[in-house]
Amino acid sequence: MEALRLPIAMFLQHLANAISLGSLYALVAIGYTMVYGILRLINFAHGDLLMLAAYVVYYSQGMFHLPWPVSISLSVVVTMCLGIVVERAAYRPLRDSPRTTILISAIGVSFLVENLGLVVFGGRPQSFPLPRFLDIGSATQIGSVTVENITFAIPVVTLALLYALLYIVHKTKTGMAMRAVARDVDTARLMGIDVDRIIATTFALGSALAAVGGIMWAMKFPQINPLMGMMPGMKCFIAAVFGGIGNVSGAVAGGFILGVAEIMIVAFLPAISGYRDAFAFIILIGTLLLRPTGLVGEKAAEKV
Amino acid sequence: MRVPAEQRRRALLLLGAVLIVAWANGDLRFAGVSGWGSYTVRIINLCAINAVLAMSLNLLCGFTGQFSLGHAGFMALGAYTTALLTMEPATKKMVFFMTPQWGPLQNLLLPFLPALVLAGLVTGFFSLLVGVPALRLRGDYLGIATLGFAEIIRLILQNVRRVTNGALGLKGIPPVTNLWWTLGTATFTYFALRNLLASSYGRAFKSIRENETAAQAMGIDLFKHKLISFVVSSSLAGMGGGLLAALLTTIDPVMFKFPLTFQVLLTVVLGGMGSLSGSVLAAAIVTYLMEFLRVVEEPHYLSFMTIRGIPGLRTVIFSLALVVVVIWYPRGLMGDRELTVATVTGYLKKRWPGRRGAG
Amino acid sequence: MILDIRAMRMQFGGLVAVDDFSLSIEKGGLVGLIGPNGAGKTTVFNVVTGAYPPTRGAILMEGRDITGMRPDLVTRLGIARTFQNIRIFSRMSVIENILVSLHWRLRASIVDAFLLDRRYRMEEERMRAVAMGLLAEVNLDRVAGAPAGSLPYGSQRRLEVCRALATEPKLLLLDEPAAGMNPAESMELMRFIKRIQEDFGLTILLIEHQMRVVMGISEKIVVLDHGIEIARGTPEEVSRDPKVIQAYLGVQEHA
Numbered sequence: 001m002e003a004l005r006l007p008i009a010m011f012l013q014h015l016a017n018a019i020s021l022g023s024l025y026a027l028v029a030i031g032y033t034m035v036y037g038i039l040r041l042i043n044f045a046h047g048d049l050l051m052l053a054a055y056v057v058y059y060s061q062g063m064f065h066l067p068w069p070v071s072i073s074l075s076v077v078v079t080m081c082l083g084i085v086v087e088r089a090a091y092r093p094l095r096d097s098p099r100t101t102i103l104i105s106a107i108g109v110s111f112l113v114e115n116l117g118l119v120v121f122g123g124r125p126q127s128f129p130l131p132r133f134l135d136i137g138s139a140t141q142i143g144s145v146t147v148e149n150i151t152f153a154i155p156v157v158t159l160a161l162l163y164a165l166l167y168i169v170h171k172t173k174t175g176m177a178m179r180a181v182a183r184d185v186d187t188a189r190l191m192g193i194d195v196d197r198i199i200a201t202t203f204a205l206g207s208a209l210a211a212v213g214g215i216m217w218a219m220k221f222p223q224i225n226p227l228m229g230m231m232p233g234m235k236c237f238i239a240a241v242f243g244g245i246g247n248v249s250g251a252v253a254g255g256f257i258l259g260v261a262e263i264m265i266v267a268f269l270p271a272i273s274g275y276r277d278a279f280a281f282i283i284l285i286g287t288l289l290l291r292p293t294g295l296v297g298e299k300a301a302e303k304v
Numbered sequence: 305m306r307v308p309a310e311q312r313r314r315a316l317l318l319l320g321a322v323l324i325v326a327w328a329n330g331d332l333r334f335a336g337v338s339g340w341g342s343y344t345v346r347i348i349n350l351c352a353i354n355a356v357l358a359m360s361l362n363l364l365c366g367f368t369g370q371f372s373l374g375h376a377g378f379m380a381l382g383a384y385t386t387a388l389l390t391m392e393p394a395t396k397k398m399v400f401f402m403t404p405q406w407g408p409l410q411n412l413l414l415p416f417l418p419a420l421v422l423a424g425l426v427t428g429f430f431s432l433l434v435g436v437p438a439l440r441l442r443g444d445y446l447g448i449a450t451l452g453f454a455e456i457i458r459l460i461l462q463n464v465r466r467v468t469n470g471a472l473g474l475k476g477i478p479p480v481t482n483l484w485w486t487l488g489t490a491t492f493t494y495f496a497l498r499n500l501l502a503s504s505y506g507r508a509f510k511s512i513r514e515n516e517t518a519a520q521a522m523g524i525d526l527f528k529h530k531l532i533s534f535v536v537s538s539s540l541a542g543m544g545g546g547l548l549a550a551l552l553t554t555i556d557p558v559m560f561k562f563p564l565t566f567q568v569l570l571t572v573v574l575g576g577m578g579s580l581s582g583s584v585l586a587a588a589i590v591t592y593l594m595e596f597l598r599v600v601e602e603p604h605y606l607s608f609m610t611i612r613g614i615p616g617l618r619t620v621i622f623s624l625a626l627v628v629v630v631i632w633y634p635r636g637l638m639g640d641r642e643l644t645v646a647t648v649t650g651y652l653k654k655r656w657p658g659r660r661g662a663g
Numbered sequence: 664m665i666l667d668i669r670a671m672r673m674q675f676g677g678l679v680a681v682d683d684f685s686l687s688i689e690k691g692g693l694v695g696l697i698g699p700n701g702a703g704k705t706t707v708f709n710v711v712t713g714a715y716p717p718t719r720g721a722i723l724m725e726g727r728d729i730t731g732m733r734p735d736l737v738t739r740l741g742i743a744r745t746f747q748n749i750r751i752f753s754r755m756s757v758i759e760n761i762l763v764s765l766h767w768r769l770r771a772s773i774v775d776a777f778l779l780d781r782r783y784r785m786e787e788e789r790m791r792a793v794a795m796g797l798l799a800e801v802n803l804d805r806v807a808g809a810p811a812g813s814l815p816y817g818s819q820r821r822l823e824v825c826r827a828l829a830t831e832p833k834l835l836l837l838d839e840p841a842a843g844m845n846p847a848e849s850m851e852l853m854r855f856i857k858r859i860q861e862d863f864g865l866t867i868l869l870i871e872h873q874m875r876v877v878m879g880i881s882e883k884i885v886v887l888d889h890g891i892e893i894a895r896g897t898p899e900e901v902s903r904d905p906k907v908i909q910a911y912l913g914v915q916e917h918a
């Protein structure tokens with residue numbers, strides 16, 4: 001019986017990690033998909049927001065010793081503000097430009113944020129503090145295996161935020177306006193919707209989710225550095241495409257599946273774990289070529 | 305028909321240029337001095353390589369309108385091909401100390417020119433494999449798909465340790481790159497692309513950029529022409545990568561991540577998407593600034609204090625420049641105009657007219 | 664018979680743009696396709712030229728099935744078109760716009776292009792001569808070097824027709840060539856279309872939603888409304904048909 005309990009415990013550990021990672025990917029993927037839905041823009045800089053959120057908490061804890069709820073709220077607010085500023089400064093002037101121009105701008109902003117981080121925060125990885133309330137910083141034993149408590153907290157928080165977001169999108173006037181703008185900008189404008197404000201709101205919401213994702217990410221993987229958002233950002237974007245770009249539930253599904261698949265593959269096929277990151281890109285290319293609308297996406301008719 | 309005087313002038317200019325390069329490269333002595341200083345020569349080499357990279361990316365993005373972010377992947381292929389073909393077997397044995405190299409490659413050694421050409425061909429072949437699926441996509445989807453392919457290429461290079469030595473990279477690549485190779489390749493690239501773009505094919509590429517649907521309605525095979533542009537662009541990138549490998553003498557997979565493509569992209573945007581001479585100019589400016597600003601990033605040790613360097617500041621400046629250019633000066637330096645001898649002399653004649661009357 | 668459209672149906676998701684449309688055009692004919700906005704006329708063009716395959720039905724050209732064939736291949740077979748919203752290559756010069764249409768006939772290889780060798784240069788000279796000739800036919804030869812986007816609207820329309828002609832078509836599809844023109848300009852355009860038909864031996868299918876403009880030159884007119892054919896016949900018959908008048912009721916005729 002002992003021999004069997006070991007693999008089961010390991011499997012559960014991997015599963016817990018997988019669901020955790022999937023939740024984080026889902027949270028950040030939502031931001032990508034919402035922005036793409038209304039602006040048809042891949043916001044390359046989105047992944048870097050999670051880095052910023054982590055650093056705000058790091059500094060507010062380390063330097064100012066603020067209580068956790070305050071530093072988390074501060075971080076979310078700061079990240080939301082940055083998201084709105086980026087939209088206003090780097091994307092709004094290009095609304096009428098060809099799509100590739102605005103994509104170049106997004107890439108530029110991403111590199112700008114990352115390297116500003118390098119300049120301001122320094123390139124050396126820092127250790128992220130772990131909170132003590134709710135025992136989050138500590139771990140639990142399952143059989144012979146240890147799992148950090150944060151791993152359980154992440155899916156819970158994600159689901160709660162998801163519920164809140166879906167409520168906003170489907171049950172409030174702002175959410176309806178967001179959906180209208182995503183469907184047809186000009187008609188929405190004619191209906192009296194303040195398109196600029198709605199776009200800003202979308203960015204704010206997505207950024208807030210990315211902020212929470214970033215903070216929880218730093219709690220789970222407590223080493224932070226200014227480039228930490230680059231790869232996860234790419235993967236979350238891929239998750240959004242995989243699930244169906246423009247569709248929130250698609251982003252969630254994509255994020256979960258990608259996160260779970262990544263952990264499971266590394267766990268059970270260690271020989272190819274060097275290709276861990278390639279896996280996400282293979283999924284991206286596969287999706288774009290075989291089913292560009294993603295898992296849940298709808299086909300948009302092209303008018304010549 | 306060209307006037308003999310014109311031909312003579314061109315021949316003289318060419319001879320002068322060759323002499324200057326020979327002197328700068330250290331092959332010729334003048335007044336007892338030769339060589340422009342190895343630091344300056346290195347910068348010029350880098351400028352020329354960046355010019356090749358920028359022109360090739362411009363062909364695809366600026367002239368054909370296909371937004372590709374995979375350039376670094378093709379540079380990597382070219383670099384590794386050149387390195388593996390020019391490294392001495394003895395060096396290879398030393399470098400592959402963790403995993404011995406795959407048999408047939410151990411003793412393979414070629415002179416530089418065939419190695420460089422092969423780098424271009426190998427890269428061209430792989431770009432075919434990438435282009436055929438990827439070019440079915442458009443706009444930003446093409447961009448991220450090519451980005452994905454570049455990462456996959458890079459990760460493969462990082463994992464096939466028996467061929468590439470994996471994450472350890474390759475050291476001891478013979479430092480063959482000199483001014484002749486770089487300026488020669490840059491000149492070749494410039495004229496080859498200039499001819500191509502002035503030809504009917506160039507018009508086909510531009511028509512695809514302007515309006516794909518209309519181009520197709522006028523009989524242009526979209527896929528074939530996109531693929532031609534893609535393969536030519538990538539092969540040149542491979543050669544650029546090969547030159548880079550022989551310049552730096554040391555390469556590893558980490559060098560060829562997305563930031564490298566970003567640097568080439570920013571050069572193209574700065575110079576003007578749609579101007580070959582713009583790319584050359586921008587390559588010179590960006591390369592020079594990169595070196596110049598390197599000063600800011602490194603620590604400086606003075607006798608009484610140490611000024612800490614600020615790493616990352618160069619990229620901050622360049623990415624800020626990119627965003628500013630893309631928003632306010634989207635046409636970059638040259639837009640889609642070209643700087644040629646004719647335009648320069650025409651401009652000079654307008655500013656200072658009347659020395660010899662008209663023309 | 665140059666063009667034979669058989670029972671074509673085009674459906675986009677839930678929307679049926681064209682239903683059960685059939686039309687055959689003999690060589691040398693000039694047929695008008697009219698109907699109010701949104702009737703599906705451009706959709707017919709798009710299906711014939713291969714922009715998308717029809718949901719049902721077949722398109723034959725000179726007896727050969729071209730249903731769903733790629734647009735550039737359709738053009739090479741001899742069907743050329745213009746677009747309702749002008750799609751000239753604005754940043755390229757006027758003559759370059761024409762030269763693009765000549766590209767697919769290029770016999771020199773890409774290596775010749777790289778080298779700009781004699782073989783290539785001879786072909787380029789030939790192509791330019793042909794292009795200038797065509798531009799002269801439409802009175803645009805004097806602006807051959809100007810950027811196409813800098814031309815006035817009427818000239819751009821003529822350029823659009825000219826580059827379609829450069830593909831040496833047998834059948835020319837003109838999509839609302841008179842859009843945005845005043846009556847005098849429209850009549851001038853119609854005379855122009857008649858002339859090129861004779862000069863180049865073309866068969867022409869013409870979309871117009873201004874009835875008056877098309878009446879003068881078409882031999883046969885087909886009327887579409889909401890994707891369905893509601894009338895067919897000579898201009899006189901069609902202009903008197905009550906169903907046609909009904910379809911246009913409430914539509915302000917542009918002065």
